[in-house]
Amino acid sequence: MVDGRNPLEGYLTKIEARRPLSGKARDAFLALRVNSEHYDIYREIVREDEPTSMCCLVVQGCVSRFKTVPSGERQINSFHFDGDMVDLQSALLLVSDHGIRTHSPTTVLRIECNAILQLTLDHPEWAHAFWFDTIVDAAIFREWMLNVGRRAAVGRVGHLILEIFHKLERIGRTDQYKFTMPITQNDLADAVGLSAVHTNRSLQQLRELGMISSIGRTFVIEDLAGMKRLASFDPTYLHPEGPRVLDPNRS
Amino acid sequence: MVDGRNPLEGYLTKIEARRPLSGKARDAFLALRVNSEHYDIYREIVREDEPTSMCCLVVQGCVSRFKTVPSGERQINSFHFDGDMVDLQSALLLVSDHGIRTHSPTTVLRIECNAILQLTLDHPEWAHAFWFDTIVDAAIFREWMLNVGRRAAVGRVGHLILEIFHKLERIGRTDQYKFTMPITQNDLADAVGLSAVHTNRSLQQLRELGMISSIGRTFVIEDLAGMKRLASFDPTYLHPEGPRVLDPNRS
DNA sequence: CGGGTGCTTGATCTCTATCAACTGGTGTGG
DNA sequence: CCACACCAGTTGATAGAGATCAAGCACCCG
Numbered sequence: 136m137v138d139g140r141n142p143l144e145g146y147l148t149k150i151e152a153r154r155p156l157s158g159k160a161r162d163a164f165l166a167l168r169v170n171s172e173h174y175d176i177y178r179e180i181v182r183e184d185e186p187t188s189m190c191c192l193v194v195q196g197c198v199s200r201f202k203t204v205p206s207g208e209r210q211i212n213s214f215h216f217d218g219d220m221v222d223l224q225s226a227l228l229l230v231s232d233h234g235i236r237t238h239s240p241t242t243v244l245r246i247e248c249n250a251i252l253q254l255t256l257d258h259p260e261w262a263h264a265f266w267f268d269t270i271v272d273a274a275i276f277r278e279w280m281l282n283v284g285r286r287a288a289v290g291r292v293g294h295l296i297l298e299i300f301h302k303l304e305r306i307g308r309t310d311q312y313k314f315t316m317p318i319t320q321n322d323l324a325d326a327v328g329l330s331a332v333h334t335n336r337s338l339q340q341l342r343e344l345g346m347i348s349s350i351g352r353t354f355v356i357e358d359l360a361g362m363k364r365l366a367s368f369d370p371t372y373l374h375p376e377g378p379r380v381l382d383p384n385r386s
Numbered sequence: 387m388v389d390g391r392n393p394l395e396g397y398l399t400k401i402e403a404r405r406p407l408s409g410k411a412r413d414a415f416l417a418l419r420v421n422s423e424h425y426d427i428y429r430e431i432v433r434e435d436e437p438t439s440m441c442c443l444v445v446q447g448c449v450s451r452f453k454t455v456p457s458g459e460r461q462i463n464s465f466h467f468d469g470d471m472v473d474l475q476s477a478l479l480l481v482s483d484h485g486i487r488t489h490s491p492t493t494v495l496r497i498e499c500n501a502i503l504q505l506t507l508d509h510p511e512w513a514h515a516f517w518f519d520t521i522v523d524a525a526i527f528r529e530w531m532l533n534v535g536r537r538a539a540v541g542r543v544g545h546l547i548l549e550i551f552h553k554l555e556r557i558g559r560t561d562q563y564k565f566t567m568p569i570t571q572n573d574l575a576d577a578v579g580l581s582a583v584h585t586n587r588s589l590q591q592l593r594e595l596g597m598i599s600s601i602g603r604t605f606v607i608e609d610l611a612g613m614k615r616l617a618s619f620d621p622t623y624l625h626p627e628g629p630r631v632l633d634p635n636r637s
Numbered sequence: 638c639g640g641g642t643g644c645t646t647g648a649t650c651t652c653t654a655t656c657a658a659c660t661g662g663t664g665t666g667g
Numbered sequence: 668c669c670a671c672a673c674c675a676g677t678t679g680a681t682a683g684a685g686a687t688c689a690a691g692c693a694c695c696c697g
Contacts, residue, residue: 202532205618210532224521227629232525232622252632262513270475274483276527281453281461284534284579328535330654367456371483378478381503581686
């Protein structure tokens with residue numbers, strides 16, 4: 136327990152913001168057996184091609200999922216913060232096809248894959264909630280693919296900044312338009328498919344354009360509308376509208 | 387019905403190759419009400435940002451999912467062939483975040499999203515089967531992100547060719563190492579994040595290296611091992627091992 | 638036979654990578 | 668409290684990968 140709260144509540148809050156759960160479903164989730172673990176910065180907590188048996192939930196911190204190419208170059212697939220179930224897919228996947236690594240000191244909860252599956256059998260609401268969560272995951276991957284494949288450098292970096300801003304805002308880690316990026320330029324580069332040097336120059340361009348300002352890793356979005364236009368950022372892909380609810384009147 | 391078979395069987399075969407279903411679950415699926423539709427080549431069958439109410443199943447043909455950037459450039463996210471449920475995610479997603487378009491004359495089945503959801507409530511096996519299907523979907527997106535973000539041009543094109551070869555092989559559309567690519571170089575380019583001209587030159591390089599040969603759109607993989615090495619292609623990401631099965635002996 | 642579509646080729650230019658050096662902040666130990 | 672090391676960020680110079688533009692070719696189909 137962190138400050139008296141059940142550390143599973145972060146994820147619950149995220150799920151219930153999309154669609155409230157029944158009391159039973161909520162209790163069953165909170166009763167899950169978990170292992171809490173703390174990692175230092177830059178620890179690999181799941182390795183590529185490793186057999187899976189546990190899912191990871193970020194309680195507090197920042198991690199990324201990534202894949203590498205034989206030459207050693209890395210592509211980051213996603214960033215995750217407080218309350219994210221990082222590799223929910225492991226519930227059904229027998230072997231991990233990517234690594235997971237911390238970007239700051241991070242507290243993680245490990246949950247048995249089998250327990251997750253059992254939860255979906257006992258509570259169909261959870262089957263839908265988890266499925267929807269991985270659907271949103273996939274939607275974000277599609278957007279990133281567009282980012283890396285078809286946007287110019289400045290747009291790519293701008294888009295990533297907006298997504299991170301968006302995610303941090305939801306968990307209360309922003310102060311108006313100001314927030315602290317827990318990620319180095321090297322890692323930003325690996326997320327947008329550029330070199331570190333070019334990422335740096337793209338950030339400078341964003342500053343010159345008056346879009347952002349930053350001191351160290353503290354960023355301020357100075358022109359949100361301008362950023363959105365420049366990065367063609369449309370939060371639809373994050374699907375804040377939540378899942379479809381089955382109409383009980385259908386035949 | 388196409389030649390006496392229920393057109394839903396293509397998807398059933400794919401799902402059961404991963405894990406057999408109970409007779410009841412199979413029957414319930416085959417009893418789904420569907421609309422069959424036939425599209426010409428290059429028809430947009432789902433538009434970006436459109437509200438969703440039906441899922442699409444490809445009976446026979448080839449379609450892609452894609453996103454566009456305001457300047458009009460297109461990023462293809464995936465290709466789908468016979469027996470693929472293209473936008474299964476629409477079952478829970480209220481609005482589509484990408485388009486779907488045919489690359490050859492294609493027969494499609496439309497299934498009510500609500501019917502899909504009902505199926506998951508009546509048969510938890512289906513909840514897992516669909517969830518696993520979208521998990522594999524997401525895994526492929528991650529691999530494509532790596533492809534577009536971190537592989538050199540020749541590797542990118544090679545990787546895509548191998549994936550398509552792999553998919554066509556599973557549905558019996560190959561003859562040894564020979565197969566017909568139902569996709570133009572323009573569209574290949576949109577899938578790997580290159581220009582059409584550069585994609586063409588990468589294909590030429592693959593030929594010069596003795597990796598492939600092709601007449602028109604009929605390709606032959608001449609050196610499978612070489613291709614795999616050059617494209618760092620490892621089919622793990624397609625997850626042929628199938629889903630985890632819940633151990634009934636757990637506590 | 639004409640016209641469309643997709644493939645191929647050449648020339649040129651731009652964007653991004655690479656390599657290398659330098660700066661500035663932070664933390665640590667003497 | 669200073670010296671030093673270390674790391675992230677910044678800058679410059681240069682090379683190379685890939686984009687763009689433009690033209691020509693080949694095949695298919697009406």
